[in-house]
Amino acid sequence: MASSLIRRAMNVTCRVSLSTVAPASRLVVVRPYAGEAEAQKVEPKAAASTNMKTFQIYRWNPDNPAKPQLQDYKIDLKECGPMVLDALIKIKNEIDPSLTFRRSCREGICGSCAMNINGCNGLACLTKIESGSSETTITPLPHMFVIKDLVVDMTNFYNQYKSIEPWLKRKNPPPTAGKEIPQSKKDRAKLDGMYECILCACCSTSCPSYWWNPESYLGPAALLHANRWISDSRDEYTKERLDAVNDEYKLYRCHTILNCARACPKGLNPGKQIQHIKQLQLTG
Amino acid sequence: MASSLALKRLVSSNILPSSLRVVRPIVTAPSTSRISSTNAMRDGNDVFDPLSPTMSPSQVVNTRDQLMKNPFFSSSRGMATLAKGNEGETGEQKNILRPLSPHLPIYKPQLNSTLSISNRISGAFLTTVLLFSYLLSLKMGSLCLTYSSFYQFFFYSAKLFLVSASVSALAMSYHTYYGIRHLLMDLLKVGVPKVK
Numbered sequence: 001m002a003s004s005l006i007r008r009a010m011n012v013t014c015r016v017s018l019s020t021v022a023p024a025s026r027l028v029v030v031r032p033y034a035g036e037a038e039a040q041k042v043e044p045k046a047a048a049s050t051n052m053k054t055f056q057i058y059r060w061n062p063d064n065p066a067k068p069q070l071q072d073y074k075i076d077l078k079e080c081g082p083m084v085l086d087a088l089i090k091i092k093n094e095i096d097p098s099l100t101f102r103r104s105c106r107e108g109i110c111g112s113c114a115m116n117i118n119g120c121n122g123l124a125c126l127t128k129i130e131s132g133s134s135e136t137t138i139t140p141l142p143h144m145f146v147i148k149d150l151v152v153d154m155t156n157f158y159n160q161y162k163s164i165e166p167w168l169k170r171k172n173p174p175p176t177a178g179k180e181i182p183q184s185k186k187d188r189a190k191l192d193g194m195y196e197c198i199l200c201a202c203c204s205t206s207c208p209s210y211w212w213n214p215e216s217y218l219g220p221a222a223l224l225h226a227n228r229w230i231s232d233s234r235d236e237y238t239k240e241r242l243d244a245v246n247d248e249y250k251l252y253r254c255h256t257i258l259n260c261a262r263a264c265p266k267g268l269n270p271g272k273q274i275q276h277i278k279q280l281q282l283t284g
Numbered sequence: 285m286a287s288s289l290a291l292k293r294l295v296s297s298n299i300l301p302s303s304l305r306v307v308r309p310i311v312t313a314p315s316t317s318r319i320s321s322t323n324a325m326r327d328g329n330d331v332f333d334p335l336s337p338t339m340s341p342s343q344v345v346n347t348r349d350q351l352m353k354n355p356f357f358s359s360s361r362g363m364a365t366l367a368k369g370n371e372g373e374t375g376e377q378k379n380i381l382r383p384l385s386p387h388l389p390i391y392k393p394q395l396n397s398t399l400s401i402s403n404r405i406s407g408a409f410l411t412t413v414l415l416f417s418y419l420l421s422l423k424m425g426s427l428c429l430t431y432s433s434f435y436q437f438f439f440y441s442a443k444l445f446l447v448s449a450s451v452s453a454l455a456m457s458y459h460t461y462y463g464i465r466h467l468l469m470d471l472l473k474v475g476v477p478k479v480k
Contacts, residue, residue, distance in 0.1 A: 208388075
């Protein structure tokens with residue numbers, strides 16, 4: 001309904017200025033896009049055929065630093081896609097272009113749109129908008145420094161991932177020189193549940209231990225990847241990797257709170273992998 | 285690291301004038317430069333330890349605003365300090381403090397996290413009860429004889445003893461069950477919760 005209103009408004013302005021407008025700009029005007037002027041006119045009003053939902057979104061602008069606020073936006077769910085990311089893009093297009101958030105693939109594989117929706121971390125492109133008239137609260141990933149609105153500083157998270165050396169390390173050359181290092185199906189199956197991680201940081205930022213020790217505790221994501229390389233049969237630095245992680249703070253800040261397993265949008269269980277590392281430390 | 289934390293706290297309090305704030309990036313750089321980014325400048329108030337109350341992001345920014353309005357210096361001098369801070373660092377970003385996104389107040393409590401924190405709370409409660417009751421039972425006599433108000437208090441609250449005993453029994457049993465579950469999960473992988 002809103003888009004047809006825009007189209008009608010565009011046609012009206014188009015007809016009025018058709019005689020005076022040059023041919024090139026006529027082509028531009030006819031395209032029904034929501035420009036600045038049109039955006040001001042779109043005011044979703046609750047009617048019989050609309051399904052309004054309020055989104056409370058965390059806002060903070062570094063250019064005008066003030067107290068961070070929760071701003072309300074009303075969206076007609078009938079005109080919007082099912083996922084939270086669709087709602088965010090609709091708000092940015094039609095209501096408030098200054099809303100800032102990260103997004104890329106819109107299908108749950110890049111991990112850019114990780115944020116806290118209704119108290120739980122998840123990917124905005126995979127989280128369905130809750131039906132019903134309750135408000136949806138969207139805040140950035142918890143206990144991270146906010147760059148702007150829903151964008152947080154992930155530098156510490158990436159550095160921790162780098163610190164576990166997430167690449168294959170060998171002491172000897174491969175058994176058949178020049179060819180790949182063979183790995184049985186069983187050994188490859190050991191990596192299932194770890195290689196799918198997209199480094200969205202939903203798990204690490206849901207862990208209270210990571211909130212209180214962000215720089216010394218590695219966090220579930222980095223530890224999941226540490227276990228991925230420890231469990232890889234092709235990797236020959238297993239003992240060194242275990243020793244590198246075997247630290248009071250790096251590994252043992254985990255108290256099996258298991259918020260990470262609940263938050264993971266890909267269905268992985270970092271808590272289980274951390275328990276695996278702890279078991280290896282006991283026995284190995 | 286503790287000394288740098290103490291220094292951060294001192295600098296961010298209203299006691300010191302703002303001219304010393306320019307010194308802050310250089311002083312704290314060795315301890316935090318490796319992992320924290322150049323953009324994330326942290327106030328001493330942002331450091332969370334179990335003893336201090338956690339500050340909401342609005343509180344952090346508010347504290348910074350209050351510091352800006354400190355009667356020690358005029359606003360122009362405050363702005364000049366900010367500009368100097370610009371030059372001293374990379375010269376490309378503004379010297380503003382970023383808020384910390386909300387965590388405890390907004391995160392939805394779940395079964396696993398509630399069980400875990402109850403374990404910690406019951407453990408702390410049992411520790412205090414144990415130590416406090418030991419101390420109390422040792423010193424009860426001399427304490428009551430010296431301070432009559434304490435004697436009155438203990439006389440009238442003697443009935444509460446049964447209640448507090450049952451509460452501690454509850455805490456003890458919960459803590460023990462959780463501890464056994466933890467042991468089983470760690471050693472035998474029994475009862476690890478399935479992922480959704």
